[in-house]
Amino acid sequence: MAPRPLSPLVLALGGAAAVLGSVIFILWKTYFGRGRERRWDGGEAWWGTEPARLPEWDEWDPEDEADEEPALEELEQREVLVLGLDGSGKSTFLRVLAGKPPLEGHIPTWGFNSVRLPTKNFEVDLLEIGGSQNLRFYWKEFVNEVDVLVFMVDSADRLRMPWARQELHKLLDKDPDLPVVIVANKQDLSEAMSVVELQQELGLQAVDNQREVFLLAASIAPAGAGFENPGTVHIWRLLLELLS
Numbered sequence: 001m002a003p004r005p006l007s008p009l010v011l012a013l014g015g016a017a018a019v020l021g022s023v024i025f026i027l028w029k030t031y032f033g034r035g036r037e038r039r040w041d042g043g044e045a046w047w048g049t050e051p052a053r054l055p056e057w058d059e060w061d062p063e064d065e066a067d068e069e070p071a072l073e074e075l076e077q078r079e080v081l082v083l084g085l086d087g088s089g090k091s092t093f094l095r096v097l098a099g100k101p102p103l104e105g106h107i108p109t110w111g112f113n114s115v116r117l118p119t120k121n122f123e124v125d126l127l128e129i130g131g132s133q134n135l136r137f138y139w140k141e142f143v144n145e146v147d148v149l150v151f152m153v154d155s156a157d158r159l160r161m162p163w164a165r166q167e168l169h170k171l172l173d174k175d176p177d178l179p180v181v182i183v184a185n186k187q188d189l190s191e192a193m194s195v196v197e198l199q200q201e202l203g204l205q206a207v208d209n210q211r212e213v214f215l216l217a218a219s220i221a222p223a224g225a226g227f228e229n230p231g232t233v234h235i236w237r238l239l240l241e242l243l244s
Ligand SMILES: Nc1nc2c(ncn2[C@@H]2O[C@H](COP(=O)(O)OP(=O)(O)OP(=O)(O)O)[C@@H](O)[C@H]2O)c(=O)[nH]1
Pocket: 084, 085, 086, 087, 088, 089, 090, 091, 092, 093, 102, 103, 104, 105, 106, 107, 108, 109, 110, 129, 130, 131, 132, 152, 185, 186, 187, 188, 189, 218, 219, 220, 221, 222, 223
């Protein structure tokens, strides 16, 4: 059968997607500005619910970060890309880091979303690109631009775990040196997969063990009181460790 010409609607959507991709890319470049070489020396892959070499939860004092404040223009920049399927909790993570309460319900990100957080020695720019299917195509354009990738997973979304795995591996293949923090989010839900299950389901055993890949269990927006999973603070501490 002869190939059919693309319908005007498909062409229009394709054009819109291409324009959206360029807009995201230009905004990213404008917002974050400068290209920079990464500083990674490599390291060992590590698995578990607790990040290695991090201070204990109760040792963390947010005041520490504000002890000495160099002038803003002196601060170096670090870039963190936050990806993951739609509804996995990326916007919630950025909101909580920015000190805002999680939103009720899922409001999809139709483009990108960012937050800039100053620390003692550098500023951290976190960029979320929405996880809906039409935006996933653009993810790979950004992985070479950043210092760390956070890949958010809804641990209770068992049906779509193969999709999460596929997208994750595309990104891992795109940049073999990029440190990756995989967040096994929504551990507060009863149907959530454990990190051991996720290690299997996400195909992480196959990842080169010289690569820096971390898998952290978290409940970023816990539905109830009393949860004890490491959450946003632990992820943040690990990011600071990797970015230093
Ligand atoms: N139970 C539970 N719900 C969570 C958790 N984290 C986020 N959510 C909820 O999951 C839903 C989706 O969260 P978002 O942060 O909007 O997801 P997203 O990854 O930004 O989605 P897109 O922008 O569409 O890619 C919201 O209703 C959140 O409140 C968690 O740890 N536990």
